[in-house]
Amino acid sequence: MENIYFWIIFNVFVLGLLILDLFVLNRKTETVTVKSALWWSAFWIGLAIAFNIFVYFWKGKNAAFEFLTGYLLEESLSVDNLFVFMLIFNYFRVPSEYQRKVLFWGIIGALVLRAFFIVVGVSLINQFHWMGFILGGFLIFTGAKMALEKDEEINPEKNPIILLVNKFLRVTKNYHGSDFFTRINGQLFATPLFIVVLVVETTDVVFAVDSIPAILAVSKDPFIVYTSNVFALLGLRSLYFALAGIMQLFHYINYGLSLILVFIGIKLVGDSGGWFEIEMKYALMIVAGILTLSILFSIWFPKKDEDQNDEEPKDESVEAKENK
Numbered sequence: 001m002e003n004i005y006f007w008i009i010f011n012v013f014v015l016g017l018l019i020l021d022l023f024v025l026n027r028k029t030e031t032v033t034v035k036s037a038l039w040w041s042a043f044w045i046g047l048a049i050a051f052n053i054f055v056y057f058w059k060g061k062n063a064a065f066e067f068l069t070g071y072l073l074e075e076s077l078s079v080d081n082l083f084v085f086m087l088i089f090n091y092f093r094v095p096s097e098y099q100r101k102v103l104f105w106g107i108i109g110a111l112v113l114r115a116f117f118i119v120v121g122v123s124l125i126n127q128f129h130w131m132g133f134i135l136g137g138f139l140i141f142t143g144a145k146m147a148l149e150k151d152e153e154i155n156p157e158k159n160p161i162i163l164l165v166n167k168f169l170r171v172t173k174n175y176h177g178s179d180f181f182t183r184i185n186g187q188l189f190a191t192p193l194f195i196v197v198l199v200v201e202t203t204d205v206v207f208a209v210d211s212i213p214a215i216l217a218v219s220k221d222p223f224i225v226y227t228s229n230v231f232a233l234l235g236l237r238s239l240y241f242a243l244a245g246i247m248q249l250f251h252y253i254n255y256g257l258s259l260i261l262v263f264i265g266i267k268l269v270g271d272s273g274g275w276f277e278i279e280m281k282y283a284l285m286i287v288a289g290i291l292t293l294s295i296l297f298s299i300w301f302p303k304k305d306e307d308q309n310d311e312e313p314k315d316e317s318v319e320a321k322e323n324k
Contacts, residue, residue, distance in 0.1 A: 037241035044235030065280035066219035074232030076291050077211045103237040106200035117212045122222045135213040139265030147258035217268035251303050256294025
């Protein structure tokens with residue numbers, strides 16, 4: 001029963017923070033400044049560290065290492081989300097003052113979906129030992145694929161969820177403030193902002209396919225897996241606004257993430273087969289080291305200007321997209 005109480009208390013605490021964030025501290029619709037985003041990022045990171053200390057005294061040193069490794073891993077993999085969010089906002093030309101609301105509801109949906117994936121994933125691994133080999137092999141394959149393949153073009157208009165919505169709902173051509181729905185001549189219309197939220201939600205499902213197996217390779221404790229995921233997602237929104245202007249500079253991040261996924265996959269296979277075991281403190285050091293080196297290499301060896309220009313996303317309005 002103690003574990004159930006911790007789950008309830010933790011989720012109520014997180015929900016309270018999100019409500020405080022959106023409806024009290026940031027209730028005004030305005031553009032998030034880099035300074036504000038940095039302060040919020042520091043707050044979420046500090047909160048995660050404080051929770052990690054709590055885990056240390058509650059569950060012990062190894063559980064604390066698992067949480068910190070999982071948190072760092074999820075934050076690292078979230079960098080890919082940030083790039084995609086930037087492309088989605090640019091594609092739909094979402095006004096900067098509405099992006100915070102989109103990410104808020106996107107994160108709410110991600111928390112629910114990931115909780116489901118984590119519970120199912122932990123149950124499968126605990127019930128079927130051979131699932132460790134499958135998940136480990138999947139991570140190794142995903143990491144290699146990430147390193148070898150170029151970025152795929154994002155076509156939100158081909159998203160199956162969007163195609164489904166368009167069959168049942170009318171969608172306005174223009175934004176109506178920060179509203180997701182509006183009435184025109186008595187008829188209910190969805191706004192482009194609602195479409196953007198759906199695209200963000202479905203995109204996170206794709207990312208969860210990679211991130212959930214990765215963190216399950218770090219810990220089999222569902223509470224540790226879930227809480228490390230939650231803290232990474234809570235800081236994702238502030239991290240986006242803090243790094244939006246400089247994310248393009250970190251062009252070696254993808255290679256670092258691919259190497260991390262391969263390493264985690266090898267660790268999971270080794271643990272599942274009983275062939276070798278990498279202590280969590282060393283796994284944490286390796287993940288942190290790879291991430292740090294990928295950032296440093298991006299700074300030391302910047303991309304050429306012409307390469308950056310080639311990868312800049314096109315800036316087209318919603319009206320233009322719909323008139324094509």
